[in-house]
Structures are given as structure tokens and as C-alpha cells.
Amino acid sequence: MKKTRHRIKNAVRAVRSWVIPYARSRFRQDEFRPILSYLFTDWKCNIDCHYCFDFDNKREGMDLDTAKASIDWLKSKGCRVVAIMGGEPLLRKKFILEVIRYGSNRGMFVYLPTNGYLLDKEFIEKAGEAGLAAWNVAVDTIRPKPGLPKAYSVIEKQLRYLIEMQKKYNYLIFFNINITNKNMEDVRELTRIARKNDIGTDYHICEKPPKEVKLEHFNHRGNDLYITEKDWEKADELLDWLIRKNEQGYTMVNSKSHLKAMKRFMRGEKVKWKCLAGINGSFIRPDGSIAPCFTLQEKGDWGNVFEGEKFDRDRLAEMKKECQDHCLSTCFFNLGRYCMSLKDSLRWAMKHKKS
Incomplete structure (x- = not known):
């Protein structure tokens, strides 16, 4: 009975957070109407995954006023889903709890990616009490491997408690798995573990850093x-x-x-897909500045949460002709896939019901 109630609550929340904003965006198609936005609160990270360039340990994080202003701005644009990103967000637990609480109180579906190293029982419970909607736990292997420290064995104890508290706090749990040439059997085993524990999964194909991104801090370009x-x-x-x-x-x-497109992408073939970055998705940096996505953040002034966005559809379309040749973003590919129609959006919402 508890499991049924949990799934019904998840389905209702998903419709409210994803489907309704999508439906409303169809009536305002000429406007920037984010369905999902990434709030980068920290660049710093506590571990070193050799494929990851999405960090910078010399850059400062977001302050609480900017985080609140970002959430308010997103809500004014019709967005109801915000991901707190890093780096590793849990490096500042007290701050993150404040952001979760503020976002949840403003009606946001807040989800939190983490490598799990800093998870503990106290934080799990406080995040649940603050209204966190989903955990996205990054894990690539069963046991640590060279260049792949995000291992199930390292965080198994924390995961067990996270699973134990799931029904109490009604949050979702997903594994975030990066497919490399060193962990393919691990990917299968992690998928089985996820299935056994009612955990969802999302997969990324290991890809080289895009040329548009600054890489002075990245030490593993030859990995x-x-x-x-x-x-x-x-x-x-x-x-x-x-x-x-x-x-x-x-x-x-x-x-x-x-998943099928990954086959062509890893062979260097061009993959046509519907990228909604800067249309129904956005990226907010620690200083409150905005970009369509991580890849295009250095391509000029895209606006900020205090003064508004500067997304030009024609400019975006021209840029995407080039950057899509070497990008298969799990986030934006699937956002585009599930925003093709109301039926597709509802199909996405029902995935929440399963977890």
C-alpha cells in the first residue's frame, strides 16, 4: 500500500512539474520557456574522474542570494524543475539544504546530483525534510578503477540508507552512469542493482571535451x-x-x-536530434549569468537572472549546426525527445511513477 501511494505521489508531482509546464510552453512557443534548468552552485569537486572536465577547483561557488534569485527567475519563466549542479554540490551541505528548501517551498521539483562520497544519514534526512524530489547518484563501477573513483562499493552504506528513507520522504533515486571502455560489465551490474532496488538509471557515452569549453584546469586530456x-x-x-x-x-x-544514437555518435557519425537548449532548457552559473548549456557558456553574453535572458533563436540555431556534431547531451537529447508532444511528455511523467 505504501509503495502504491509513493508511486501515485510521484506521478502527480511529475505531471505538475513536467507536463503542465510543457503544455503551457506550447502556447508561448516564441518565448524562452524553460522546462528544466541546471543551477551550477559549485565548480569544485572532491574526487578526480579522468573523463570529467565539468569542474574547476579554483573557482568560487554561488551565494544564497543568487541561488534564490535564480529560482525566482526560473519560476517567473514557467520552469518547475531545477537541478543543483557541480562540481560536487555536497561540499557545502548547509548551503545546499537552504537552496533545496527555498526551491521546494517555491513549488520546484528539485533534484540533486552527487558522487555520494559526502553523503551521510543526517544529510539524507535533512534533504528529505527540505523537500528534495530526486537524487541523481553518479556511479560508474562496482569497485574503484584507475581514473574511475565513483564506485558502488565506496558508497554502498550511504546508498542503503538512501533507499531505506525513500518511501518516508517520497524522493526518487537515479544512478548516473558514464559508459567508458573500462567499465562496460560494471554498467550491466549497476543496472541490475538499480532494478532490484527500484532505482532509475541514466547513461552517458564517454566523449571528449567540446572545443567550445575552456580546459586550462583539465589534467587528463590524454586519458x-x-x-x-x-x-x-x-x-x-x-x-x-x-x-x-x-x-x-x-x-x-x-x-x-x-541509446541507439550513441552507436553512431561514438563512431564519429553526425546525429540529428532536437536540442532545446536556450528554448526549453538553460544553464545558470554561480554568478547568476545564463547560458543555453554548458558547451555554449563561453559564447558571448546570454544574460543573467537579475536582468533576464538574451537568447536569440537564429543565433542559437547557427551555433547548434556546429556544436551538435560533437555533442549527444543526455540531458538535452531526452528533453527534446520527451517534449515532442503531450503524449511523449506524459510518457516521461509515468517513468517517475515506476520509481
């Missing part, structure tokens, strides 16, 4: 985790296996079309 021609057959087998699990009803953020 050997990227998928190359010698790995294609093994990666194809894994992706086919994931597609079958998707068809069997496993809860995945990724659509089947995204």
Missing part, C-alpha cells in the same frame, strides 16, 4: 577512457542489452532513440 574503434563491438553489445532492458520496462531516463 584512455574514451570509446574508440577497438571498443565499438563491445559497446554495441552493451547498448543493445540496455535497449532490451528499456523495452522490458526498466526505469531509464534515456529513450531508446538516445
